[in-house]
Amino acid sequence: MRGLDTTLLPNRAPGVLCFLFCFLWSLGAASQTPSPDQAKPAPPAAADKSGAHQQDNQDNQLNDQGVFVFKKDVDEVMLHATVIDDHQHIITTLDKGAFTVYEDGKPQNIISFHHVDIPVAMGILIDNSGSMREKRAKVNQAALNLVRSSNPKDEVFVVNFNDEQYLDQDFTNNLLKLKEALEKIDARGGTALYDAVVASADHLKQNGRLEKKVLFVVTDGEDNASSETLERAVKQLQQENSPTIYAIGILGDEEHPRRAKKALEILCERTGGIAFFPKTLDEVDAISRTIANDIRNQYAIGYKPSTPKGAGGFRQVRVDAKAKGHGKLMVRTKSGYYAGAQTASSGTK
Secondary structure (H helix, E strand, C coil): CCCCCCCCECCCCCCCCCCCCCCCCCCCCCCCCCCCCCCCCCCHHHHHHHCHHHHHHHHEEECCCCCEEECCCCCCEEEEEEEECCCCCECCCCCHHHEEEEECCEEECEEEEECCCCCCEEEEEEECCHHHHHHHHHHHHHHHHHHHCCCCCCEEEEEEECCCEEEEEEEECCHHHHHHHHCCCCCCCCCCHHHHHHHHHHHHHHHCCCCCEEEEEEECCCCCCCCCCHHHHHHHHCECCCCEEEEEECCCCCHHHHHHHHHHHHHHHHHCCCEECCCCHHHHHHHHHHHHHHHHCCEEEEECCCCCHHHCCEEEEEEEECCCCCCCCEEECCCEEECCCCCCCCCCC
């Protein structure tokens, strides 16, 4: 990222002046056998009853690589939403009529609705600062289990970061390549979290082939080395087509970790994701599977804004859900977006 607006460092050689993204597209997903606790997509029967399954078949198709993709109107805003009840259970059986979308407080007309387990373009960002050295083994295993519990056609890249960011593996679904990238541990230096997040989001937007995009971040401390600020990072993440962020903060109880926790919460909440703060390293693996379950059980809700995108400006977004047989439902999705704006990262040295 440093020196180029939207480029991640592809290797670890010091003094590198040329940054090259290598597109390592895997030609076929490795056969995977789901574990007993692997997240399952919504039952087809529930989608059939609501008519959503039929709509999926009409509005979408497989691309040349056999990957399920959305047909998206150029003026459409696409939201990826998770619905949970007051017991924190994910609800997967709602139909289009259960949802109301608001933009700047005004109800919007939903023009597309899908609830299927689709592949995602995902970046795995792992803190490689000095304080992470003893934690990396369990963190790496959790990251691999996240991929195993996800859609086998996901396209994943790995960024290890300290006070610099390294693209140690570009998009692939090859577990061996991902494992090798995660094992490039050089735990030293500070934590440039915001720089790594912004650069990775840019990489997803420019090079990710899939419409649904996610960043999975693991860190153990406060950002102390970024050229980006939290405020600027959040603004970058609220551009159109930006990813949802899920984070695991392995933090202590001192003042600095409290600030780090707040920063992770803001990054996740504004993009529709969620931040987790385990008390011990042993909880990290279970959390990664929870995140995979969340990603695979989301609703895709599209609407055409009543105020045209060309008018620009920041738009606040809220989604409500109500359905018989359910109590109070909470919908988690991005909190807003900048219409028609694509702001590049600063990329300053």
